[in-house]
Structures are given as structure tokens and as C-alpha cells.
Amino acid sequence: MPRSRRFRQALLSGGALTLAALSLAGFAGYKAIFGRTAEGALALIPADAKAIFLIDLAPVDPSQAMVFRQIDGSLDETGLSKVINDGFMTINGNRSSTGAKISTYLRRSGALALFDEDKNQGVAIVGLSDPKAVQAILEKEGKPQFWKGLRYWTLPDGGKAGLRVQGDWLVLAPDGPSLFRLRRVEEGRDASAANDPAIREARASLGGISNLEILVSPGLIPATKTAPKPVGWVVCAGTVRDHGFAFRTQAHFDPAQAGEFAEIFKMSPLKPQLLSQLPIGAYGAVSFAQVGRSIEAARKEIPMTEDDRRGMMKSIGIDFDKDLLPALRGDSTLAAYPDAEGGGVDGLLVIDDSHGATPGAAVRKFREHVSATVQREEGKSPFVAVKVEGAEEAWRLIPEFEKEMRQAGSDEVIDTQRLVKDKTAIWAIVDGRIIASTNESLLRRAVASTSSTGLGSEELFASAFSGSNQYAFAADPSRIASGIRKTMKMDKMSGDDRKTADSMLKIFEGLKDPLAIKAAISPDGTITSEIIVPMDWAKMINFAGEMAKE
Known part of the structure; x- marks a missing residue:
């Protein structure tokens, strides 16, 4: 060995x-012994x-x-x-x-x-x-x-x-x-x-x-x-x-000795108004500052050949250096939301135009290329323009293509039909930034979101995203547990499985604090991070005790 x-x-x-x-x-x-022994x-x-x-x-x-x-x-x-x-x-x-x-x-x-x-x-x-x-x-x-x-x-x-x-x-x-x-x-x-x-x-x-x-x-x-x-x-x-x-x-790192990774230490922090771009009610959200810089830093680790570049242009119509990297110079946020009844899951993506980013131009090139390709091969465009108040333009999949997204297999415990209900691919260009979603209603809420009505008005997310950070993640354990409960067919479970699932979900439904992760990168080479894990100690230990008995 x-x-x-x-x-x-x-x-x-x-x-x-x-x-x-x-x-x-x-x-x-119990022995209350204070001081670091x-x-x-x-x-x-x-x-x-x-x-x-x-x-x-x-x-x-x-x-x-x-x-x-x-x-x-x-x-x-x-x-x-x-x-x-x-x-x-x-x-x-x-x-x-x-x-x-x-x-x-x-x-x-x-x-x-x-x-x-x-x-x-x-x-x-x-x-x-x-x-x-x-x-x-x-x-x-x-x-x-x-x-x-x-x-x-x-x-x-x-x-x-x-x-x-x-x-x-x-x-x-x-x-x-x-x-x-x-x-x-x-x-x-x-x-x-x-x-x-x-x-x-x-x-x-x-x-x-x-x-x-x-x-x-x-x-x-x-x-x-x-x-x-x-x-x-x-x-x-x-x-x-x-x-x-x-x-x-x-x-701590020495930026002068960081080579191509020195780009990471030049990243600007996430904008304070970031959460105002998202509607309230999210399961969770994660934001990355200047993703393009991170990709640049990884270029030598994951080199792109000319064949790769040509293949990318042929498939989606976007050039890696001329289109993708400029599109990602700003901040990007991905969030997950429940449906109108509080179950299921829908996604929301926001790529803004801060730091001179051009996500709108890249998405237009993507749409035009894919539309032309599908039109040539199938005789129809896969996208249709829709009117969204507050957006410069908005597009979504045609109904025929949406049907394919809404097909779901059967499962005894998970309500798969709920997971695919009303699913689509829709995006809008709003003041230079891109907002995309799997649900049209959610996208419209995002376009209409403001600082007073956005996710930043929820204390749980506002506190988790506070500070000067290049990366931030927050999730509401209670909301997630509630969504899981509404998406599962609890009555279809066996007695023991239902009891276990119910006990675990109740633990998380009672949590009031966020699961949060954030990281800050300073120009001097210092990287700090913090992870906060919410816990009801008594309930979790009691649950573990019950599991140990079994």
C-alpha cells in the first residue's frame, strides 16, 4: 500500500x-467550561x-x-x-x-x-x-x-x-x-x-x-x-x-504569482441592488460576479481548440471570445421558485449588463441562428415573440416544442406532472439584461420586480446577501420543505417511509434562518468565505435518536 x-x-x-x-x-x-481548552x-x-x-x-x-x-x-x-x-x-x-x-x-x-x-x-x-x-x-x-x-x-x-x-x-x-x-x-x-x-x-x-x-x-x-x-x-x-x-x-494568495488566475482578484463585488431583479418567494438563489473573468482564468486549464470554436458557432451561433465572454462580464443570478400553489419548481436566470457586459447581443445572435437552422430543417421557427410589459423584446418556445418539455414519466411518490406543468423556455431583454425562465408567469413577475417588491425585501435573503462579496447563495429551508411536501405523494408512501419523511420535513419547515454561503475576493489576494447552516438542535437530535432505534 x-x-x-x-x-x-x-x-x-x-x-x-x-x-x-x-x-x-x-x-x-453538561459542564459549562468557558475558554478555549x-x-x-x-x-x-x-x-x-x-x-x-x-x-x-x-x-x-x-x-x-x-x-x-x-x-x-x-x-x-x-x-x-x-x-x-x-x-x-x-x-x-x-x-x-x-x-x-x-x-x-x-x-x-x-x-x-x-x-x-x-x-x-x-x-x-x-x-x-x-x-x-x-x-x-x-x-x-x-x-x-x-x-x-x-x-x-x-x-x-x-x-x-x-x-x-x-x-x-x-x-x-x-x-x-x-x-x-x-x-x-x-x-x-x-x-x-x-x-x-x-x-x-x-x-x-x-x-x-x-x-x-x-x-x-x-x-x-x-x-x-x-x-x-x-x-x-x-x-x-x-x-x-x-x-x-x-x-x-x-x-491569501499573491496576485503577482497567480498567473492567469490573477483575473479572479480583479473581480468586482456583486451589486447591492442585485436582489431587486428577482421577485419574492424564491426557494433559493445563487449569484456570481463577472463569470467571464472566472472563465478567462480557467482558459489554460480547459483550452478551447479551433474545432471546438467552430463547433460552438455551428450549433448555437455564438463565438466564445467575441460573444460569450463579453456577455458574461456582469453578474449572473440563478434562482429556483415554487409554482403558484407552493410546490414544484421553476427556474429563473438573470444576466445583467454591468461592467459593459452585452448579454442581449449574444442572446439575439443565438435566437437568430437557432431560428434559421430549425426553419431550414423543419420549416418553422421554434420561437415566437410575446409582449411583456417593461421588456424591449421577449421570446418563448412555440406550443409544439413546449409539449415535449411537458412530458413526464410516472412515479409512485413524486408528482411528476406538477414538475412539468406550464414549463416553457422564455426570455426577455430588459434594460440590457437578460431574464430567462421556465415559466412565463415567473418571468413577468421578474420583469416587474423593483427594490420594494423584489427578493431583497425578504429579510432572510437580504441578510444572507449582505456585505461585499463576489459569490452569494441563500436558500429558505422552510419554503423548500413545504414545496417538497406539496410535490410528493405522501399518501402513496409506506407507513414507515411516510413517518420518516414527515418528521424530516417538519424539522426544516420550522427553520427561520437561511442556509447561506458567501465568498469575498480582495485585490490583495485574500479570499474569505462563510457558510451558515440553520439547525433546530433539539429536533434534529431527536430525529437522529429515532433513526438510531430503528
Whole structure:
């Protein structure tokens, strides 16, 4: 087996062990311990580690006290604490009674560090409530091993993982050399990651509180001929919130060394009035700033030959460089909407004319070319002009072609007829921008949309799209769940399936916050992103508990 693969497997085993141990320790009972106790684990890790994971499954700030109390209470009520305990008793594929004894002393914080991949080195670190008790268990039931005078233990029924108590921490590793590296840091012979200026700067860059931190050294990221390599540590931070989870990331690149990807760092942010172009009531929407620049950056990764260019011109009448790229210089937004009754799904696409973009000209060339081609081959044009108030021009498929779009197969559970009802292909040119949809009524609403009536008037979407970003996505989980319920034939499901689907949909129907993702790209080469996942912790844990019983 290749060394890199063996290393990944060892680290995955150690990581799974760490997470199981942390979970068990945290779920055994509620302990409001404020402050980042994982800081102590960071102090043991050498500064030249390739990647570091810090985990605190406990409140790190008083504002988190209630949500962790709720999580712990729900886990106890559902019996999932026992399920997690049973999971921890299986180490490296073996049921470990010794591991179960150790688990009662584990705290809610720890770390995982990756060292030298070629030498298969890495460690998992877990906090201990009683280090002396764990030491006694290891001495009584473990098998002693030695590396350069350092004593550690393996468990007779727990696989090959090496264990050692170091201060207030239980350290697990695939071998003695990995454990010895932490000993060198403890003795001051090697620098600690906690004191490394670059690591401290990277951690401070995201700000705020965090229950999870991931730090990746640029040395772990392989260099390629085209893609730029980050400068300094890439950092990610996750935070448990009252109603969900937030995940933030930051990476820095040198635009001068980014080659063709330097175009990405020249992208302007999305326009603040973007949501006013969309009508209210969306399931979700995603917006991209200046897609043309991203395509330009990828040109060398995905080269286009002359044959490709000619083929594109022949099929759709658009030249890649002269038509497509200029059309996509502005911002593009794709949104999904329910039908008038709140079910099904229809799409809406808006490509604006900001930054000198010319989407209207490209679409006209497309229509003229396709119309001429179909007219020549079938004796009729596939498009017909329609009158849409506020639009310079609008076109849609002829009824004969729409019939083909509205054909649907049968399904016992999904209302496929509802999914294809009133489907068409229609677009309009409005003040230079293109608006296209699969539903004429939806397109007319979009053309008439204003800042006071658009999607930006919904707080859920307005908050998710706030800030200066080049990419933004938001979805309404409650609206999506409601749409799924109205599109499914719940009465056709079996009793158990109907109960499961109903329980899951109720969880999401009760959510009030958005699922949101946004990313910002700065001219100096800094890329930041944020993901917000809404969650009703109690309902989700209760649902998981019911599934575990089955």
C-alpha cells in the first residue's frame, strides 16, 4: 500500500477516535467550561505541523451555554450518548473494553495534527479530567512500548494506536516517533505551534469565537503549473450557534504569482441592488460576479481548440471570445421558485449588463441562428415573440416544442406532472439584461420586480446577501420543505417511509434562518468565505435518536 494512503488511513483512524472520544466526553454530562481548552493541546503541537485541527465541544463563551445545555439534554433523552459510547469502544475495528474505561475521563476538547506524510506521522490529543486515573489504566491493561526512551502503550484489544498521557492530555498516534515529537515540544527542544507568529496571525484573522479550527500549512498544498499556491496558513473556523452552525475560512494568495488566475482578484463585488431583479418567494438563489473573468482564468486549464470554436458557432451561433465572454462580464443570478400553489419548481436566470457586459447581443445572435437552422430543417421557427410589459423584446418556445418539455414519466411518490406543468423556455431583454425562465408567469413577475417588491425585501435573503462579496447563495429551508411536501405523494408512501419523511420535513419547515454561503475576493489576494447552516438542535437530535432505534 502506498505510504500516503497508509498515512491517510492512520490519520482517519486517529481522527475518528478523537471525535468519538470528544463526543462521548461532552455528552456524558453538561459542564459549562468557558475558554478555549483546546489551547492547551495546541501548545503541545510542533510549529512545523502540516495541518492542525482544534476541537472544543463545550461552550467557549457564555453566549453558548444554553445551546450546549440543549444539545446535551437532547442527547441524553434520546439515548444517543450510549450509542456514541458504544462507538468509542470500537477502536481500529476492534471492540476495546480498555478504551471504554478511558472514555469516562475524556473531556470535550482536543486536537489533531498532521506531521510528515512521508514518515506517516500525526497525533490526536484529547483532554483528560483525571490524568492519573488514565495513566493507571494504561499501566494495568496496556502493553508498554518504547521509542528513544519514551514509554507509551498499545491496547491489547484496541488495534495498533499508541497512547500516552502527557500533562492533562491523552495523546494517540500511529507510532512512537509521532509521540516523541510532542515530548520534544514539551521539553522546549522544538517550537510550539501556540507561539508561532504565522499561526497566531492566521487564527486571529477570522476573529470571533470558534468551536472548531482547521489550520493548513501551505507546505501541505501541492504546487501545480497553473493554480496559485496560498501564501501563509489557510484557516477555517466553525462556531456552534443557538440556531445552527457557522463556518468561516480565509486564504491569501499573491496576485503577482497567480498567473492567469490573477483575473479572479480583479473581480468586482456583486451589486447591492442585485436582489431587486428577482421577485419574492424564491426557494433559493445563487449569484456570481463577472463569470467571464472566472472563465478567462480557467482558459489554460480547459483550452478551447479551433474545432471546438467552430463547433460552438455551428450549433448555437455564438463565438466564445467575441460573444460569450463579453456577455458574461456582469453578474449572473440563478434562482429556483415554487409554482403558484407552493410546490414544484421553476427556474429563473438573470444576466445583467454591468461592467459593459452585452448579454442581449449574444442572446439575439443565438435566437437568430437557432431560428434559421430549425426553419431550414423543419420549416418553422421554434420561437415566437410575446409582449411583456417593461421588456424591449421577449421570446418563448412555440406550443409544439413546449409539449415535449411537458412530458413526464410516472412515479409512485413524486408528482411528476406538477414538475412539468406550464414549463416553457422564455426570455426577455430588459434594460440590457437578460431574464430567462421556465415559466412565463415567473418571468413577468421578474420583469416587474423593483427594490420594494423584489427578493431583497425578504429579510432572510437580504441578510444572507449582505456585505461585499463576489459569490452569494441563500436558500429558505422552510419554503423548500413545504414545496417538497406539496410535490410528493405522501399518501402513496409506506407507513414507515411516510413517518420518516414527515418528521424530516417538519424539522426544516420550522427553520427561520437561511442556509447561506458567501465568498469575498480582495485585490490583495485574500479570499474569505462563510457558510451558515440553520439547525433546530433539539429536533434534529431527536430525529437522529429515532433513526438510531430503528
